[in-house]
Amino acid sequence: MKLLELNNVxxxxxxxxxxxxAVDKICLSIEDGEILGLVGESGCGKTTLIKSIIGLLPQNGTVAEGEIFFENENLLKLTKDEMRKKRWKDISMITQSAMNSLNPVYKISWQIVEAIQAHKEISKEDAYKRAEELFELVGLEKGRLNDYPHQYSGGMKQRAIIAMALALNPKIIIADEPTTALDVIVQSQILERINKLLENYQGSMILVTHDMSVIAQTCTKVAVMYGGKIVEYGEVNQVFKEPNHPYTMGLKNAFPSLVGEKNDLISIPGIPPNLLNEIKGCRFKDRCPFSIEKCSQENPKKTNIEEGFFYCHREEEREKLRVLASKQETWLQENIKE
Ligand SMILES: Nc1ncnc2c1ncn2[C@@H]1O[C@H](COP(=O)(O)OP(=O)(O)OP(=O)(O)O)[C@@H](O)[C@H]1O
Ligand SMILES: [Mg+2]
Known part of the structure; x- marks a missing residue:
């Protein structure tokens, strides 16, 4: 069943x-038990998109159009109170700077027990037991529950936040770079644990990250964002093996391959478009080595493929472009026409 559906947001x-x-006409859905990775370079709108789901956009931000359905209910129609009830319990979020959201004047145990009791009829003792269980799950010693946040390292704070987000077995966890502050070994341990836990009760997750290897390791589906749009979406294995959008092809080159031979990393020259200006045609055109006249004139149409979609004017030539995109010279600035 579709758990979450974004319609033209x-x-x-x-x-x-x-x-x-910051986000332009995005359509996306996520099913029960699915782990969706959201990837794209800084400023492409990832945080904006996920904050809109949980109703936490900053004051100057508004959903200008579209619908966000969660279990067939439009979240945008809920009152603040109704939305607050869903947060934590049904939809929980680990924010990008989550470790700063712990209250410095209360013990960690108090903060977790309080959060659990605010949403569930449960005794203090049982909530504390749950907090201990969660600590074990994220690899923190139970004894540290009675510390204050300042007694934790950055990574420990982040783990405590992850524990809180998991406390009520939410139907979906929205995690914005949840493990960026942690070293790579702990990062993969934690992601594995979150995955196992979600698997146990068919929970879903949207995982925002810059890191393609985290996506490859953790997610079932991936959505690639560029300049406020989703340019490609599909099964992780398919998208990484045979990317269809030139931006995804470029992203793939910019990360070391986890399997197979070692390749030189190739970066994408240029910077993303300024979203203050209206953009005509494809948003990636100025950095795309394959752009043609049409790309500046018309928005690319959606091409549906098995389990996914992408937007590119040169969709029929994608196999040829994929070969070209794997070569370093293709991405030299002088070979990219303005
Ligand atoms: N409160 C705000 N007011 C005005 N513009 C904003 C605000 N927050 C974000 N933006 C702009 O919206 C765009 C998307 O920002 P967002 O934070 O969603 O990107 P992101 O993909 O999460 O980036 P990062 O990977 O760096 O976290 C950017 O151009 C950013 O400058
Ligand atoms: Mg962000």
Whole structure:
């Protein structure tokens, strides 16, 4: 069953310089038990998109159009109170700077027990037991529950936050770079544990990350964002093996391969478009080695493929482009026409 469905969602920020369309007409869905990776470079709108789901956009941000259905109910129609009830219990979020959200004046145990009791009829003793269980799950010693946040390292704080997010077995966890502050070994341990836990009760997750290897290791589906749009979506294995959008092809080159031979890493020259300006045609055109006249004139149409989709004018030539995209010279600035 579809758990979460985003229908044509656009999000604007009002600024003194003008309107920024940070997310533009995004359609996306996630099923029970699915782990969706959301990837894309800084500023492409990942945090904006997921904050809209949980109703936590900053004051100058609004959902300008679209619908966000959670279990067939439009979240955008809920009152603040109704939304607050869903947070933690049904939808929980680990924010990008989560470790700063612990309250410095209370013991960690108090903060977790309080969060559990706020959403569930449960005794203090049982909530404390649950907190101990969760600590074990994220690899923290039970004894540390009675510390204050300042007694924790950054990584420990982050783990405590992850424990809190998991406390009520939410139907979906929305995690914004949840393990960025942790070293790679602990990162993969924690992601594995979260995965196992979700598997046990068919929970879902949206995992935002810059790191393609985290996606490859953790997710079933991946959505690639660029300049406020999802340019490609599909099964992780398919998207990484045979990317269809030139931006995904470029992203793949920029990360070391986990399997197979070692390749030189190739970066994508240039910077993402300024979202203050209206953008005509494809958003990736200025950095795309394969852009043609049409890319500046018209928005690319959606091409549906098995279990996924992508947007590119040169969709029929994608096999040829994939071969070209794996070569270093293709991505040299002088070979990219403005
Ligand atoms: N409160 C705000 N007011 C105005 N513009 C904003 C605000 N928050 C974000 N933006 C703009 O919206 C766009 C998307 O930002 P967002 O934080 O969603 O990106 P992101 O993909 O999460 O980036 P990162 O990977 O760096 O976290 C950017 O152009 C950013 O400058
Ligand atoms: Mg972000």
């Amino acid at each position: 656009s999000i604007d920020y009002k600024t003194i310089e003008g309107n920024i369309r």
